[in-house]
Amino acid sequence: MSTFLGWNGLRWLNALTAIMVLLVMVDAFIGHYRSGFAVRAQYTPFLSGGAILIAAVLAGIAPHEGWALQLLLVTGAGGVLTGIVGAGYHHYYGITSKPGGYGWLLHHLMHHAPPLAPFALSAVGALAVLVATGLRGSGAVLGVPLRTAALCVVAVTLAGAALQATLLHYRGAFNNPLMYAPLTTPVLSAAAVPWLILTRGRWALLSVTVLFEATFLIGFVGLGMHLRGFDRMMGGLRVALPNVLDGPAMTAPALFSGFAAAGLTALYLL
Amino acid sequence: MSGGEGDSFRPRYPGYDVLAKWSSPDWDDQTRDVVRRRIEEVPPIRFFTGDEAALLAAVAERIVPQPDRAAGARVPIVPFIDERLHEDRRQGYRYEGIPPQREAWRAGLAGIEATSRALHGRAFVALADAEQDEVLRRVERGDPPGDAWAGLDARRFFTSVLCETVVKTYYAHPLAWNETGYNGPSSPRGHVRKWIGGVDPWEAHERDARWGTG
Amino acid sequence: MGDRMTRVADARERTLTAPGIDGERVPMRDRSREEVDFCIVGAGAGGGTLGAKLAEAGFSVVIIDAGPHWDPTRDFVSDEAASHPLFWTDERISAGEHPIELGSNNSGRGVGGSTVHYSMIAMRAHPDDFRRRTILGEIAGAELRDWPLGYADLEPFYEEVEHDLQVAGPTFYPWGRRRKRYPQREHDLNACAKVLVEGCTKLGIPVAPAPIATLSAPHRGRSPCVYRGFCNYGCTTNAKSSVLVTYVPRAIRAGAEVRPGCMAARIEHDSRGLATGVLYFRADGAELHRQRARNVVVAGYAVETPRLLLGSASAMFPDGMANSSGCVGRCFMVHTGDQVFAKFPERINQYKAPPPGGAITEHFNRTIPGEAFVCGYTIEVVGPHVVDFASRMATSRGLWGASLRREMLDYNYWSGLGIVGEVLPRRDNRVELHHDERDRHGLPIPRVVFGYHGNDQAIVRHAVRQMTSILEAAGGRESWHADRTAHLLGGCRMGHDPHDSVVDADCRSHDVPNLWICDGSVFPTSAAVNPSLTIQAIASRTAARIRELAARRELSPHHGHAAPAARIHPAPRGTA
Numbered sequence A: 001m002s003t004f005l006g007w008n009g010l011r012w013l014n015a016l017t018a019i020m021v022l023l024v025m026v027d028a029f030i031g032h033y034r035s036g037f038a039v040r041a042q043y044t045p046f047l048s049g050g051a052i053l054i055a056a057v058l059a060g061i062a063p064h065e066g067w068a069l070q071l072l073l074v075t076g077a078g079g080v081l082t083g084i085v086g087a088g089y090h091h092y093y094g095i096t097s098k099p100g101g102y103g104w105l106l107h108h109l110m111h112h113a114p115p116l117a118p119f120a121l122s123a124v125g126a127l128a129v130l131v132a133t134g135l136r137g138s139g140a141v142l143g144v145p146l147r148t149a150a151l152c153v154v155a156v157t158l159a160g161a162a163l164q165a166t167l168l169h170y171r172g173a174f175n176n177p178l179m180y181a182p183l184t185t186p187v188l189s190a191a192a193v194p195w196l197i198l199t200r201g202r203w204a205l206l207s208v209t210v211l212f213e214a215t216f217l218i219g220f221v222g223l224g225m226h227l228r229g230f231d232r233m234m235g236g237l238r239v240a241l242p243n244v245l246d247g248p249a250m251t252a253p254a255l256f257s258g259f260a261a262a263g264l265t266a267l268y269l270l
Numbered sequence B: 001m002s003g004g005e006g007d008s009f010r011p012r013y014p015g016y017d018v019l020a021k022w023s024s025p026d027w028d029d030q031t032r033d034v035v036r037r038r039i040e041e042v043p044p045i046r047f048f049t050g051d052e053a054a055l056l057a058a059v060a061e062r063i064v065p066q067p068d069r070a071a072g073a074r075v076p077i078v079p080f081i082d083e084r085l086h087e088d089r090r091q092g093y094r095y096e097g098i099p100p101q102r103e104a105w106r107a108g109l110a111g112i113e114a115t116s117r118a119l120h121g122r123a124f125v126a127l128a129d130a131e132q133d134e135v136l137r138r139v140e141r142g143d144p145p146g147d148a149w150a151g152l153d154a155r156r157f158f159t160s161v162l163c164e165t166v167v168k169t170y171y172a173h174p175l176a177w178n179e180t181g182y183n184g185p186s187s188p189r190g191h192v193r194k195w196i197g198g199v200d201p202w203e204a205h206e207r208d209a210r211w212g213t214g
Numbered sequence C: 001m002g003d004r005m006t007r008v009a010d011a012r013e014r015t016l017t018a019p020g021i022d023g024e025r026v027p028m029r030d031r032s033r034e035e036v037d038f039c040i041v042g043a044g045a046g047g048g049t050l051g052a053k054l055a056e057a058g059f060s061v062v063i064i065d066a067g068p069h070w071d072p073t074r075d076f077v078s079d080e081a082a083s084h085p086l087f088w089t090d091e092r093i094s095a096g097e098h099p100i101e102l103g104s105n106n107s108g109r110g111v112g113g114s115t116v117h118y119s120m121i122a123m124r125a126h127p128d129d130f131r132r133r134t135i136l137g138e139i140a141g142a143e144l145r146d147w148p149l150g151y152a153d154l155e156p157f158y159e160e161v162e163h164d165l166q167v168a169g170p171t172f173y174p175w176g177r178r179r180k181r182y183p184q185r186e187h188d189l190n191a192c193a194k195v196l197v198e199g200c201t202k203l204g205i206p207v208a209p210a211p212i213a214t215l216s217a218p219h220r221g222r223s224p225c226v227y228r229g230f231c232n233y234g235c236t237t238n239a240k241s242s243v244l245v246t247y248v249p250r251a252i253r254a255g256a257e258v259r260p261g262c263m264a265a266r267i268e269h270d271s272r273g274l275a276t277g278v279l280y281f282r283a284d285g286a287e288l289h290r291q292r293a294r295n296v297v298v299a300g301y302a303v304e305t306p307r308l309l310l311g312s313a314s315a316m317f318p319d320g321m322a323n324s325s326g327c328v329g330r331c332f333m334v335h336t337g338d339q340v341f342a343k344f345p346e347r348i349n350q351y352k353a354p355p356p357g358g359a360i361t362e363h364f365n366r367t368i369p370g371e372a373f374v375c376g377y378t379i380e381v382v383g384p385h386v387v388d389f390a391s392r393m394a395t396s397r398g399l400w401g402a403s404l405r406r407e408m409l410d411y412n413y414w415s416g417l418g419i420v421g422e423v424l425p426r427r428d429n430r431v432e433l434h435h436d437e438r439d440r441h442g443l444p445i446p447r448v449v450f451g452y453h454g455n456d457q458a459i460v461r462h463a464v465r466q467m468t469s470i471l472e473a474a475g476g477r478e479s480w481h482a483d484r485t486a487h488l489l490g491g492c493r494m495g496h497d498p499h500d501s502v503v504d505a506d507c508r509s510h511d512v513p514n515l516w517i518c519d520g521s522v523f524p525t526s527a528a529v530n531p532s533l534t535i536q537a538i539a540s541r542t543a544a545r546i547r548e549l550a551a552r553r554e555l556s557p558h559h560g561h562a563a564p565a566a567r568i569h570p571a572p573r574g575t576a
């Protein structure tokens, strides 16, 4: 297994997992605080995410300790489940129980609990499971080679994130052309990954690499644009709280960078 | 009517003070300016005579009673009405049958006084609360005794001039905002939790979020 | 570039400045000494929109308005009581069987007109609304007329105005003709709107997001709505697409002069009966000023427009200008705006977000089978702030004394609905000049006479029942009803027949070919939707028609008589 700056692919993936779970929690906190933690279950992502974070840090410090890897595996699986259950909650509280119900589907999708957001925790949890499996010496999860599994997770997540972002950007009437960005390289990379897995060709590898790199950059551009977005709200950062709560999702674009980085790691270090 | 009145205004939002948000992003400079003037620069009486002002004060106290506040701590009503009449700031219309506002107020107050004397043989300010209410109710119904109301539609005067103005003056004051849990000014900071039951951290909070129990 | 060249070319020209929308000052041409192509009286929904379009088409334009030119970042306060300068507060007499509330209830004063404090609901009228007479026939006691233009004529202009205002609306709007998607997405609902949606859903009444002319996303340096809820007192955010922050800056940029603080007193005409300009008072002065113009447009809204025309009577036009039909001031209409409030077990906080809340139902905006009335109403959301709400409690519910204060403790638990109900035109409903009372300039004040047609009241009774059941279905209790009116319309209706209407479909008066009327007063019937989008679509259409007429040299009424005073050269800017 090749290394980069002294770390092998799994350790890099572990680090990315830790960073991304933090980002996911920041966004979840903003959203859940906005709604006033009206439902107790809204604390779950912080329990689950917090556990993954701790486990990933421990696994980063002690990558060869069995208990640390066991912890990472269990919390990762917990994250996957929490995300799925969370999506159910988002669906119920964001659509089913809202005035108008399914008759107002598009409205609820745009304005209430983001329907796909909880899956971000599932995705991070899946990475944690992969890392734990790999560090314990196994080359495959559920019979799928680690590299392939990681690429699949990345591809599905990028596609989902692009879909969620597009929905919210539609709500924002694509008021800036850059708001179409999630529909570009993230979607293309998600589409190119199966090509690479199926053909293993040089061109496929090159394309996926370039697309991941571009997505990595786009995530940072998005982060900057979202921060600028707060400033386009009345009062800008002077009225920080409501503008952060109602403005563009603060850390969401960074997930594109994070998962693109995870994809590159899987391509070259696993 | 009298007696327990003070009790029934038991604050629903204890500890809520709109003015505590004075320096928050809810208030911009221009709004601070008009509200500061409303609180600190209560205008002097320039239009009404002393008797008229005393009579209107007694009437206003029946329309929006403030027995829960000491005399000096009440929301001032007469000075703001007086200021409007002194400057002759109009409302954009008046119903036919009501003279221009200055005349209407003078005639209306005289009418209330005459009605009081016709019904009870005493000045309005000397009546007990219940008697004052009776006088006002007769005016409100449009059947006050005596001929003081010739040339002025008593019912319209009561509802669309007197009552509306007194009520609007009272509820324009931050003390009234506190008791109603009104958020008050809001610029540049707006609102996020707009849904049913939603309360932003900077809005009025109450002990018990359900009515019927308080 | 071209701009600078014309500036140099005209040595007499002085440059003024006007408030921009972000607290800055913007340069503006001074046209007080010119004979301009168009002098427009009133910078509101009609006048402001028309002025911008005409200026952009290359005409020289002056728009005068009686009120101030607001700086939205400094002049608007978050306070109900201190907002009275936004409203038309000059005295008017309200008379008739059902005299209406004027003042802050419906009339703005100042650049932007009533759109500075309107609630931004941006609705199109429906095809049938333009053909009431054809569809309903003769109705006793009413003077129904078809409009001289139809939905198809206005459709492209509706679209244009919706784009200019960046109306935020639903992806699919269930009523009316199929339409292009709104430029911006619908807003999130506030609690009052959720109540409407909840109640309607329970009762099986279709309900949809409301199209609202306030930004839901940033647009050209303007911030999106932050849901302050002070829309009726001026928007400090600049999210609200009032004429003040949309068309007026465009007009100024295109070379128009917007002159605030000028109250038009009369329209002047020459011996041929053509308008030659406008005489006006400055806010502070007693002497008359003159703005010379080749065309005059009156856009002062449904009370001031007839008042100005009637007040411009002369030996040649003894009944007022453009009034040979006797229609000026007649068939004045309102919308019924009755409201129902109910108390809810949870916090509503009706002051939050724009008062229309974000939801609407046009389900009853049609002649309902089995009912004893024709036409219908739209149900919308209302959200009065505390002063306004208390005054409704006092005047509509008759509450005062301790019971008022006690009820007001529950202010945050009330939620309300209101209608825009169709009102049939009646000839006796009118705006006329008061026989002896004068305003501070010595001009006769208007007397507004109004009484409902039985049909209007039947609509209201139906609507109040429906609103009550919607609120109750959503869990509300103790409901009560406040009778109100909204929106002023008619008084100078448009039509084909010069004996039966004041202006034609192009808003050009039948009697005086260079006198135009472009505001809510041209409506022949009222249509049960909020009017300003239609007013603005008509203004846009009029601008387009004026361009066409000018290009065909049909604008000049005395074409061929070599009367330069009435000739217009719509030279694009910069080619001079």
Ligand SMILES: Cc1cc2nc3c(=O)[nH]c(=O)nc-3n(C[C@H](O)[C@H](O)[C@H](O)COP(=O)(O)OP(=O)(O)OC[C@H]3O[C@@H](n4cnc5c(N)ncnc54)[C@H](O)[C@@H]3O)c2cc1C
Binding pocket: C041, C042, C043, C044, C045, C046, C047, C064, C065, C066, C067, C104, C105, C106, C107, C108, C109, C110, C111, C112, C113, C114, C115, C117, C118, C119, C120, C121, C122, C123, C232, C262, C263, C264, C265, C299, C300, C301, C302, C304, C305, C308, C487, C488, C518, C519, C520, C521, C530, C531, C532, C533, C535
């Ligand atoms: C509280 C409220 C809410 C509303 N909400 C909505 C809504 O949600 N949707 C909607 O479609 N409509 C709404 N309206 C109605 C809408 O604002 C008006 O119908 C529309 O603005 C009328 O346009 P206008 O051009 O006829 O007149 P205005 O916009 O009122 O403009 C008239 C202008 O002319 C000026 N003027 C008048 N006379 C003279 C004179 N002699 N000399 C100089 N200047 C003069 C006035 O100062 C004023 O600025 C609302 C109105 C109110 C009051």
Ligand code: SF4
Binding pocket: B190, C214, C224, C225, C226, C227, C228, C229, C230, C231, C232, C234, C235, C236, C237, C238, C239, C240, C353, C354
């Ligand atoms: S609610 Fe929106 S449109 Fe209304 S005043 Fe506030 S920011 Fe402006």
